[in-house]
Every structure is written in C-alpha cells, then in structure tokens.
Amino acid sequence: MIGRALGVLTTEGDSVLPRGYVANPETFDFPIIAEKVEGAYMDRLWARDSSIEPALIVAAERLVKRGAVAVASDCGLFSWHQPAVAAAVGVPVILSSLLLLPLLLRQASRAAKIGLLSVSLPSPYDDAALGIENSADRSRVVFGGCEGAYEQSVKTRYPAEVTISEKMAGLEADVIAGATRLRASHPDIANILLTCTAFPCVAPALRKKIGLPVYGITDLCRLTMGALH
Template identity: 30%
Template structure:
C-alpha cells in the first residue's frame, strides 16, 4: 500500500530552498538558486518581502515570512530546508524550532565541523558578500560560539561583485571570478595559517573550483552543505558483489 501526504502534490525532492524576493542579477550555474547546479531535484520557495537590504541587516520583521515559507516547504514534502543567502542564518535557530524537519539556512553552519578537522593552530578563511552582516547574533544562531579563529574577507566593495548586492541586473562573470579568486589568494597569503576556506555567499560556489585550484585548500560552500543535506535525507541501498 502506498500513501500520499495530504496536501502534497509535487514529489521526488528532498531539499527545499528559501530564496529572496525581487533580486535582479544573473543566477549562473553553481549558484544555489540555479537548478542546473544540482544533480538531484530541489524545490525553491520565495520568501515574500525578503529583499537584499533587509536580509543582510537581519531585519527581525522577516521572521514570520521566513517561517511561513519554511512551513510551506515542509507541507509540500521537503525532508530538509536550506536557503539561498548566508544571511538567512540570522533566523536559523528560530526556523529550526518552527518546523519538524532539519533546517540549515546558512553555509556558516559548517564552521564547527570544519574546525573539528583542522589543527588547533589553523584558522578558517571566510569570503563574504557583506562583512558587516556577519554579526555575533548570526554566528550564535548558526551554532558558532567561537569566532576567534576566523579570518573574514569582504567583497561588497569590489567593482564587479558589488553588482550582486546592488541588484544591477548584470555583471561580467570573468571579472567577478577574478575578484573572488584574488580575494582568496590575498587572504591566504596574508594569513598562511588558514587551513580551509568557507564561502558565505550563495553566489560564490560558481568560483569554488577556481579558488580551490588557486590556494590548494579545502573549500566549503552552500553546495557542499546542501549535497550533505540531500544525501542525509535520501540514502539509497547499496548493491554489488562481496
């Protein structure tokens, strides 16, 4: 006997992804909100009234809309929920309490796990779209209680990358790639004790391979987290000889 959850019509996906309302810039492959990024299906859900400025500032009035969207994803059959901006992390703890499925809204959540695998003397380098938004409140919401070994590099003032924050509608992808990679190289050169890099921004995974190739370090981002989340909720049996 096969049963269907009442109210669920779309099936066959495990991870639901919250995204911003009314953003305007190219969402290229590798971006969390580009479906070509995944080799498994995901379901996207817009958060009404969630714009770049109020999300980056951690505007508390967004909480109800974010929870409503998360509950909709849960009702539609999502087995876990993520998001398409690291600054959803401001609401991580409260959204996790509001639904009955796992919630991982920010790539920042990976920091304790990354730290566990490094020597105690090593630091974690973070490339972010907006350093001022990486507040203690956001870190605490994401389960990060020690920020002493984090090196943060801000790209919000870069000539081309800033098109994302400013919703300019276009950008030169090769220039953005160059800015992100050069920021990573500069950060590691200045801090040779960095043992791994975390990309806070959901727009940075398209450049993760270039960063990794340039600095020869592990690179974590939203996609490493979402893949982990997908496989943790969609295990398949193994077949073969033994």
C-alpha cells in the same frame, strides 16, 4: 507535489541563476523547489530586520508541504533566522554555510585558522551568527572581503549588454582576489568557507588557484540530502 526535494528559500528581486548556484536546478543531482520570502529584500537582510521572520517561516512551511525534505536558502544573511525556522518545520534546516564552521574548526589543526569569505568587510556576521562560544575557537576564525563581488553576483540585475559569462568572470576574479588577500594576511589558513551563496559558482576555480579546501552552501546541501536519501 515533488518528493525528496531540497527546498530553497529565496529573496525578493530578480536573480540570475548560473550552474553552481543553490537555486539553480542544474546544480544538484536531486530536485529542488523554491519559495520566495515575501519582503526579503537585500537591504532588510543586511539590516537584520526581524520583521521578515514570520514570512520566512511561512515560506519554509510551504516548502515542506510541497515535498521538501530539507530547507536551504539563497542568501547567507538568512542565517539570523536559523533557530526560528528550524523550530518551525520538521525537516533539516540549513540556511547558511556557517553551519559548517564547527566542523571545519575540528577538521584542522588547533594552530590553523579558518578563513570566512564574505561580500565585503566588515563581515556582517557576529559571534552569535558564527555559533562559537569558545574563545580559542573564535580566535581561529578570520574574515576576508571580496569587494566588487556583490556587483558581479547573481543577486544583482545586470545590463542587457553584459553576458552572464562576463558577470561570472568578474565574480571569479573578485573572489580569488579576496581569498588571495586573506591568505596573504593569514598564511596559516587551512580551509576557506564561502558565506555568500553566489560564491560556490566559482569555487572550482578558487580551489585550483589557492590549493586549499573550499566549502560553501552547496556542499552543505549535498551533505544533508545525501544523509536523507
């Protein structure tokens, strides 16, 4: 058993795990342990297939038994199952960066907007996933897509002749382009929230390029684990 570790629920399939990715042990200064969720393929997550929820809970419970003091995930689309997993385990559950959204709304002026960057548009997240009931707050949330980012991301198997550094360069270009388009459409954006768990890999470059605070799942993980240590 590994003590004081962050548990990470992972999707099915092979993933490349560069530094900065939530499931890479080199990303954090605390240990992580991972459990693959049986049947959690990307097409089922995009379809909001509720039948994967029992397997998700089982995997989360295994993480806790192995010593996880908090449970995160390697895909923001697990957010649909946040309430069920949180109810099933006795540790903090942080399946998606969307949990930061209420904080970011309060952090900024009421006249400012919060930009949510997803893999593509339309955004897969509805009002229930956002967790915002106030219509004034909801009007401040705007969506941007990083078309092309999924193909470049750590979720996708890549040809042997393409290096991980080339993949990450492509991901960086796509995410910066998506953020630039979003800011051009909404110049009153105060913060950027990355909904895809691959995007934090290129967050430092994005912050430098656009000059705005950028948040993602890895920031939420550090906040949660810091509160527990």
